[in-house]
Amino acid sequence: MPFYLGIDVGSGWTKAVLCEDMDLKSYAISPSGGDYRKAAQHVVDMALKKHGVSIDDIAYTVATGYGASMVDFASEKPSDMSCHAKGINMLFPGVRTVIDVGAQFTRAIRIDENGRIVNFIMNEKCAGGSGKFLQVTARILHVNIEELGRLSLESTKPVEFTTACAVFAESEAVSRISEGALPADIVAGIHKAMASKIITLANRVGLMPDYAITGGGAKDIGLVKAIEKELKASSYVAHEPQITAALGAALFRHRI
Amino acid sequence: MPKFFAGVDIGSTMTKVVIFSGRIEATIIGPTGPEHRKLANKVMEEALKKANILFEDLSYIIATGYGRINVPFADRQITEITCHAKGLHSLLPTVKTIVDIGGQDSKGIKIKDGKVVSFVMNDKCAAGTGRFIEIMADTLGVPLNDMGSLSLTSDRPASISSTCTVFAEHEITNQLAGGETLANLVAGIHMSVATRVSSMVKKLTIEPDVAVTGGGAKNIGLVKALEAKLGYPVLLPPEPLITGALGAAVLAKEIFEKYEREGQTPIRSPFGLQEAKIFS
Numbered sequence: 049m050p051f052y053l054g055i056d057v058g059s060g061w062t063k064a065v066l067c068e069d070m071d072l073k074s075y076a077i078s079p080s081g082g083d084y085r086k087a088a089q090h091v092v093d094m095a096l097k098k099h100g101v102s103i104d105d106i107a108y109t110v111a112t113g114y115g116a117s118m119v120d121f122a123s124e125k126p127s128d129m130s131c132h133a134k135g136i137n138m139l140f141p142g143v144r145t146v147i148d149v150g151a152q153f154t155r156a157i158r159i160d161e162n163g164r165i166v167n168f169i170m171n172e173k174c175a176g177g178s179g180k181f182l183q184v185t186a187r188i189l190h191v192n193i194e195e196l197g198r199l200s201l202e203s204t205k206p207v208e209f210t211t212a213c214a215v216f217a218e219s220e221a222v223s224r225i226s227e228g229a230l231p232a233d234i235v236a237g238i239h240k241a242m243a244s245k246i247i248t249l250a251n252r253v254g255l256m257p258d259y260a261i262t263g264g265g266a267k268d269i270g271l272v273k274a275i276e277k278e279l280k281a282s283s284y285v286a287h288e289p290q291i292t293a294a295l296g297a298a299l300f301r302h303r304i
Numbered sequence: 305m306p307k308f309f310a311g312v313d314i315g316s317t318m319t320k321v322v323i324f325s326g327r328i329e330a331t332i333i334g335p336t337g338p339e340h341r342k343l344a345n346k347v348m349e350e351a352l353k354k355a356n357i358l359f360e361d362l363s364y365i366i367a368t369g370y371g372r373i374n375v376p377f378a379d380r381q382i383t384e385i386t387c388h389a390k391g392l393h394s395l396l397p398t399v400k401t402i403v404d405i406g407g408q409d410s411k412g413i414k415i416k417d418g419k420v421v422s423f424v425m426n427d428k429c430a431a432g433t434g435r436f437i438e439i440m441a442d443t444l445g446v447p448l449n450d451m452g453s454l455s456l457t458s459d460r461p462a463s464i465s466s467t468c469t470v471f472a473e474h475e476i477t478n479q480l481a482g483g484e485t486l487a488n489l490v491a492g493i494h495m496s497v498a499t500r501v502s503s504m505v506k507k508l509t510i511e512p513d514v515a516v517t518g519g520g521a522k523n524i525g526l527v528k529a530l531e532a533k534l535g536y537p538v539l540l541p542p543e544p545l546i547t548g549a550l551g552a553a554v555l556a557k558e559i560f561e562k563y564e565r566e567g568q569t570p571i572r573s574p575f576g577l578q579e580a581k582i583f584s
Binding site: 059082152172173174175178180211212213214215216219 | 316408427428429430435436439467468469471474477478481
């Protein structure tokens with residue numbers, strides 16, 4: 049069976065997915081850093097190595113994402129929206145609305161039963177509600193970003209944030225900490241503020257169930273719960289939500 | 305002995321106190337920090353020391369600014385827009401439009417005879433505020449106080465396409481890596497703030513004279529960029545940070561004297577020089 053490679057060069061993280069025909073065989077995730085070309089090469093090498101194949105075994109390579117133009121060995125470079133849509137359709141065929149929380153960008157994509165885009169909206173003007181909030185929160189609380197979700201679930205009284213701006217939220221959080229707010233309540237408050245901003249955005253594409261949450265933000269259980277609360281519905285979260293677009297890219301040739 | 309009045313302006317970044325008797329007796333400017341509710345009494349103590357008077361010598365005290373609720377010993381709170389207009393008018397009476405660039409907001413205020421006619425304000429988004437410049441200075445490793453002079457050496461301001469502070473920070477890092485000079489980047493940063501502020505202030509009809517106040521007025525590069533974008537030369541008060549606190553002190557004097565004229569005694573705060581117990 050032929051091997052396919054999908055690469056998603058995001059603003060924060062670069063991901064590669066290796067599929068054999070339609071089956072996911074291996075993947076790799078690494079920070080994008082300042083050199084997208086190098087980051088892409090790195091994740092490809094890792095993914096190939098994990099499955100013990102060489103670049104010569106690859107039948108077709110598709111690159112997508114913010115830095116896709118830097119991946120010169122890709123045969124095709126579709127938009128990350130369409131890769132996202134295909135990736136999620138492959139994983140959860142019933143999903144009609146995808147909420148993607150990336151490192152810098154937040155977007156909502158409405159898709160049809162064939163994984164085609166019906167409508168989408170992306171917040172590219174303002175970092176409000178993006179993964180940047182999580183990075184900032186982790187930094188000021190001196191915890192790992194991976195711990196935020198668990199911490200958030202311990203909260204009994206989430207702090208009310210008055211701002212949707214990532215920069216101002218940081219100073220607000222610092223003030224609340226100095227006033228004695230608990231870390232758990234700060235994190236839960238940040239999750240709530242993010243969820244509210246994200247759903248305001250997503251509402252503009254017309255929310256339709258089922259829902260999936262993707263991107264690095266979907267790895268944060270506190271954020272997922274906060275978004276579900278705003279949606280008043282449950283959502284699908286993949287085992288590895290960060291590789292959705294890379295998976296869609298790997299499968300791109302298959303499902304036009 | 306003259307009567308003394310005080311204005312306390314607790315801004316998001318800096319806390320300012322002015323002691324006033326008809327003329328400025330003392331001014332204090334210090335960082336607000338995260339624990340601003342514990343700060344007002346300390347800066348007031350410093351200001352009193354500088355003016356060489358006692359707390360009991362103050363006839364009336366007005367607090368203003370974003371943290372004005374956390375000044376328990378103030379006799380009254382008045383919004384910073386009103387205080388700003390008052391303070392600026394007492395310094396530069398010909399000014400009709402004020403552009404205030406604070407640490408965490410920016411405002412445009414139209415004034416007539418020291419009173420506010422209309423205003424616009426951004427405190428929702430860090431773009432177009434002092435915070436934007438602060439973050440970029442930090443990213444570039446340029447001391448905040450050097451940003452102004454550095455930008456004047458630019459031959460071609462860098463174009464920064466992102467409005468959002470978070471995205472602009474990324475963009476600047478990339479441009480720096482791509483070989484753009486510090487001076488051009490700093491000039492581009494000032495241009496970005498000036499563009500955003502001027503498009504907001506233009507919602508009011510700008511009438512000269514125009515003054516720039518707040519921390520932003522201390523940055524000559526930003527002032528020049530604002531002049532270019534607003535299309536007017538701008539006046540700067542001698543100490544642009546204290547306009548709000550001065551206005552509060554001037555209003556304290558006016559309010560006190562109005563009570564006196566009417567044969568009344570103003571109600572004073574029951575609290576002495578202590579830190580705030582409650583906070584908002």
